[in-house]
Amino acid sequence: MAEMQRRRPSRMDLSPRVAQAPPRTAPSGKPIKRRMNSPFGGMNMTEPKIRGQPRERSQAEEKRSSRYRDKERPREEKGRPEPFKALKMQRALAPVSYGHRTSVKSRISDIDTFDQFDLLPVIQQSIAPQALRAMDSVTPTPIQRLSIPALLGSDTRKVRRRNSMHKSEEMEQFLLAAETGSGKTLAYLLPVVDAIKRAEVEDTRAEERERAQKEVQSRKNPFELESPPLSNEPHSTTGRPRAIILLPTSELVAQVGSLVKSLSHTVKFRSALISASFTGQVIRNRLFSPNGIDVLISTPHLLSSIAESDPNVLSRVTHLVIDEADSLLDRSFSPLTSAIIDKATPSLQQLILCSATIPRSLDSFLRKRFPDIRRLVTPNLHAIPRRVQLGVVDVDKEPYRGNKNLACADTIWSIGKTAEEHSSTYPGEDAHENVDVKRIIVFVNEREKTLEVAEHLLSKGIDAVALSRDTDERKQSEILASFTTATEARDPGAAPPQALKPNYVPMNQAAAGSPRRMLPNTKVLVITDLGSRGIDTLAVRHVILYDVPHTTIDFIHRLGRTGRMGRRGRGVVLVGKGDRKDVVREVREGMFKGQALI
Template sequence: MSLSPKVSRPPAKTTPSGRPVGRRTNSPFAGMNQGSADIRREPRARSEAEVKRSSGGRERPKKAKEPFHALKMQKALSAVSYGQRTSIKAKISQTESFDDFPLLPMVKDSIATQALSGMVDLVPTPIQRLAIPVLLGNETRAARRRSSASGKKAMEQFLLAAETGSGKTLAYLLPVLDAIKRAEVMDTELEAQRKVQEEEEERKKANFHALEPPPLSNIPHPTTGRPRAIILVPTSELVTQVGNLTKLLSHTVKFRSGLISSAYSGKVIRNRLFAPTGIDVLISTPHLLASISESDPNILSRVSHLIIDEADSLLDRSFAPSTSTIIDKSTPSLEQLILCSATIPRSLDSYLRKRFPDMRRLVTPNLHAIPRRVQLGVVDVEKEPYRGNKILACADTIWSIGKAAAEHAPGDSERAETKRVLVFVNEREKTQEVAEYLKSKGIEAVALNRDTPEQRQSETLSAFTTIQPKSVPQTSNDSSLSTSSSGSNYIPLNRAPSTVTPPPRRHLPNTKVLVTTDLGSRGIDTLAVRHVILYDVPHSTIDFIHRLGRTGRMGRRGRGIVLVSKNDRRDVVREVKEGMFKGQALI
């Protein structure tokens, strides 16, 4: 056995180039032959001379701290410049009343009598002041002049972007109805049908005493199965909400509308779409309408106005194929394409720039900002008395809200104001768990998710979209949150009696709670909701805006409460709260 001649030599202190050799610390024998146990040594701090040498003798400038650093790590939103917001504020201040819009008299009358009945001060919202004149064509004279010179009217493309609860539905619905009524006067098919009917009536009068019967006319209505305007929304709940508003306006404006969704049977959908009297406005979901247009493409042959409500949802991965198919098939006859949304994500912004580069964007100054009339509170679940029990913190918060209602009318719980609370969770399996726990604590709660039947969904949401006067006593047979005389909650019929939760000892009166996912945060006009509880911190900035946008609608005040645990993003919640206090857009 012979040793290597390098055993007796000390390790080289310098490299062939003259640089010192550092000690290797990544080998299993790197910590041997040391006088002190310096195995987990910290990196040596570099001197100022070494920093200057590495930077070429120049000091690196320190980057300014950007606002909303944590929010930018979430789903990014498209920014709106400060100068553009200032110019829009000056523009919308010029309109003070609905009378300033050049609408038809019948359309103007429907605003006060049907759409906004019961309101004392009828003042248009910022998005209505901004969008209605443009959609009516008052500010596109040059474009109309060019189209008339070419002999063909080009399709107009608009994007309406405004905060939640700002009246976007009425902003696009009034100009569309005005255009439909003006087109009826110039419609040659309707005029031809009217002449045929008049000739038949004259023939009947002339042949009244004749033995032969008058000829029957089997000519269908020109608009049968061929609507003039189509409104696309993502869910059946929004179909019902927009459809109800459209029906109200039809009492004064006199047009025919129909709403179809998966909540209706095939026979009902066929009767509404192919009614003998025709149809002018159709409200539907993209999947259903795209499947119908495959078997009957004639449905989209007469569409002049196509409205895509909640465009950020209808142009994402799940809805984009169906929505794009409807846009492509209706393009030949389309006069106006209107996209409507409360948020503009970066993905939607890039898609619109590629697909519709000439689209005109009508954006309100407060886009991507939660209104300052909505306050945000934070409950730390890790502190006393909850000790990490989030579901207990949720029940205790609701009890605190409910007690405030009883204090307004002590001893008379029937006349106290009913508090309606929305609780948002991230997973649909969690909705039923939270609702059952709240019931065990004496709180009237119901879960709403995709597994809930369609009819039950509409009944549940009806209690949170309408406001009841305080003088109306709350009966025990409520349509959405039924309770028995002993105070127990709604019991599904398919549940065995042995598994029913026993009635709680205490009961919170005049408080109704809806536990839901993002199903209840998109476009639903929850006008009666004053409190929103975020059981789970939302995954993105868009979810923050839509969930907190369920309260403080139409100028009312609201309050949001976030339950924060040790696994939640506290920095995101902190930046959202600071942005709401300053009135800044969450971008």
């Protein structure tokens, strides 16, 4: 009785269920949840159950979840910080296991020379004097050792093939993925030219067999007259190339086209490069030449517009190369590139995709569209080579005080001064006209910034020029020509080259108001990402990142303009107040350790 009196509430205590109706239940007996989408749905609530926000978990639930995560994580990973935390917040790259990289290293270690490839003798003899005439040592790079045997079909490795609704059973699909400056162009060009020359031999034999059959028929019917051949009949390959190489920009078309042209001088095949920098008459004369065409280098926009008016352009294509596939298969180029692939598929024998980076978007696209594609990936993919050094300049510290233009000019002056140590003076000439030329590329994120930075460098006595999409196309090719040619060190006993003198005359003969101090031994190109993809800047040893790149992919491509084809290079990043210093720090650590930036 005493216990019941003790449990009885006081008359002054209010019940927690005052003015609350009994809970509503469904016919099945389950309680009906309260609707929250009405204007009065949030009234008379003891807890603020806000829609769209997760419920706060209790301490016991947090402990249980953390204990479950620790149990699922391997023991060796416990307590180890996650690598590249900041880089993973950038645009993600497709991962490649280190086990696969190690197996590729062991597979290509036995190949030392181009003679080990099953190429035609005329192509073997043209590699050193035509394709690699600017290189000191003629040895195949890792991507060339890996891809040339595969594209030629001489490797004995069996690849499991599955039926695919997107391709014909005869078409082979390859993805060539290698770091920047590793010779990917020559890796796919040599097998394509080899296939063209072998096809020519087969066509010649077929013509001879057809001619022999006609002679046999003419002997059987000696009184049958044959119509004379037309004198103006075009070649069978006029406007119908055997191989097509697609590139995203006209600058890359000119670069790859020059390599193809140099190789055609000795191998003897017909090639043509077309882009928006040429007039319609020139494009028509090159594509529909009476002598025929074997290799066509073009951009997707121009080729798709030509294919709409003349579908026969893609009716004879056996080899289709999509260079810079991460750009040509993104949102802007993908519809045009996919349409070209679909139209060329009936006659296509090999589809070759080539890229220096494989983003996750490209990786998922390839798994859906080309599930049977054979991936030829080098061990150093997504890793900046160790021969490239990366320095960081903190713009917020003294003496720059947040002035990036001043920091950029000071960095270029410090690089240009080292060139004077290697100068060679000729008799009767000024020493400033014969010093070793330093070519530097400055990357910015916005094209409006290119002109501003170039003008500031000019005011500081530096020979700088801006290059963007707003620049005239003819001027673009002239500017890039001085940065895409490898210049060797000059012999003091040799005659002075006259081609280098005009580089310094405009600065020395500048108008009034020019700075007194000049840096005549340095040429600077201020550019956006227009020149970060595929441009073979062999003469460039220094790259300055005025702005920190937006993504990891841009980091790899910009730093890839230096240290190409085994040469050393250096990159400098200008880090300001609003830049991602954590991203720059992780890139430097990954470069030091030789890790892939995933």
